[in-house]
Amino acid sequence: MTKKTQKGLNRRQVLKGTSIGMASILASGIAPMAFAKKMREITFTQSWIPNGGSAWIYTTAAKGFFEKRGIKAQISRGFGSTASAQAIGQGKFDFGISSAPTASLQTVRGMKLAYLACCSYSSAMGVVFLKDSGIKSPKDLEGKKCGSVVKSGEYPFLPLFGQKAGFDWSKVNVVQVDNKIRTGVMLQKKVDFISCFASSVVPDVVTKGYDVGTFLYKDFDMPFYGYMLITQPEMVAKEKALCADVTEAIAEGMRYYMQNHDEAADIFFKAVPEAGMTSSKKKKFQVEIDLYTHIMTTPEISSTGLGSVDMGKYQNMVDIVVKNLGKPGDAAPDLSKIMHLDQMIDNKYVIKGAELENIKKLGAPGASALG
Numbered sequence: 001m002t003k004k005t006q007k008g009l010n011r012r013q014v015l016k017g018t019s020i021g022m023a024s025i026l027a028s029g030i031a032p033m034a035f036a037k038k039m040r041e042i043t044f045t046q047s048w049i050p051n052g053g054s055a056w057i058y059t060t061a062a063k064g065f066f067e068k069r070g071i072k073a074q075i076s077r078g079f080g081s082t083a084s085a086q087a088i089g090q091g092k093f094d095f096g097i098s099s100a101p102t103a104s105l106q107t108v109r110g111m112k113l114a115y116l117a118c119c120s121y122s123s124a125m126g127v128v129f130l131k132d133s134g135i136k137s138p139k140d141l142e143g144k145k146c147g148s149v150v151k152s153g154e155y156p157f158l159p160l161f162g163q164k165a166g167f168d169w170s171k172v173n174v175v176q177v178d179n180k181i182r183t184g185v186m187l188q189k190k191v192d193f194i195s196c197f198a199s200s201v202v203p204d205v206v207t208k209g210y211d212v213g214t215f216l217y218k219d220f221d222m223p224f225y226g227y228m229l230i231t232q233p234e235m236v237a238k239e240k241a242l243c244a245d246v247t248e249a250i251a252e253g254m255r256y257y258m259q260n261h262d263e264a265a266d267i268f269f270k271a272v273p274e275a276g277m278t279s280s281k282k283k284k285f286q287v288e289i290d291l292y293t294h295i296m297t298t299p300e301i302s303s304t305g306l307g308s309v310d311m312g313k314y315q316n317m318v319d320i321v322v323k324n325l326g327k328p329g330d331a332a333p334d335l336s337k338i339m340h341l342d343q344m345i346d347n348k349y350v351i352k353g354a355e356l357e358n359i360k361k362l363g364a365p366g367a368s369a370l371g
Contacts, residue, residue: 044073045092046076047099052285052286052287053120053226055288056264061073061253071249085230086106086111088230089111089112089113089232097230099228108332114233114235115229116228117247117251120292122216122226122295123154123197124198125153126219127194128193129193130186131212133193135192138220143171145191148176148195150176158172161220175190198216198370229246251306255306257289259359297360318335
């Protein structure tokens with residue numbers, strides 16, 4: 001008499017199933033521990049409407065760089081760097097990004113923020129002009145008409161820009177315009193140039209078929225960094241491991257994003273369908289990711305690593321912010337107490353050699369777009 005077949009799985013079947021499952025997990029690139037531990041949920045805010053300058057966050061999520069570290073991220077759009085810095089400082093979001101000058105000003109004004117990594121090496125603040133405007137050098141801006149939005153981040157630093165670039169800003173005729181028409185008044189030649197964040201304006205103008213030129217603050221001893229990854233000081237104190245994991249996931253995401261433009265675009269348009277509803281929007285995104293890649297090819301990524309900053313340059317930026325936007329008696333914050341970039345300076349994210357050259361090649365069209 002033969003034994004009845006036992007219901008369920010025997011030991012060999014269990015082991016076989018486990019090995020297959022484990023093989024699948026390993027093939028996915030997600031660490032087994034991510035499944036063994038409860039996923040840690042975080043909220044993340046961008047600084048503005050999703051675009052090519054910050055779409056690396058979607059790549060980070062889609063490629064499993066959060067998940068393999070046991071993190072589940074809920075990503076939200078932003079409403080300006082001031083708003084994102086304040087929302088993060090107030091604990092409405094766990095992590096997020098804000099432009100370095102804006103976040104620095106919020107710190108000076110008393111907002112408690114902790115800085116974890118640099119996610120963009122230039123705010124690309126400065127002035128933009130059409131190539132057929134006759135403007136060849138900063139000196140040519142004298143006597144010209146400039147369209148500016150008073151509340152835009154670059155506006156308060158225009159006189160200093162004139163000083164650094166060797167011309168008299170007081171000789172420029174500034175026309176105050178609304179943000180919605182700033183680019184239009186330049187294209188209609190109602191003004192000779194505009195002040196702005198070039199990373200926001202140039203992709204749109206280039207996509208429309210215009211050749212532009214730019215004078216960026218960063219090229220005139222005004223080292224304004226771009227996006228910084230920030231959180232609350234309490235988060236760093238209580239959840240240091242989580243902060244390190246979030247930071248490393250994003251660094252891995254940025255690295256992949258810069259080297260895989262087509263895949264990154266596919267990921268972005270799936271995550272934000274309305275961003276690619278027209279061919280012009282898709283072309284605009286391509287310029288944005290090219291420009292972002294170009295902006296990221298700075299000495300920091302090949303010396304101390306992607307996500308790190310040059311502390312001397314960063315201090316210079318903070319000093320400029322305090323001097324031009326601070327109130328009497330305001331002092332620059334002690335960077336040693338608010339900057340927590342140690343995990344970025346360990347050679348893990350140093351980019352050099354063939355990898356760096358490839359990134360520079362992919363970012364070349366972005367450099368050309370800036371004129």
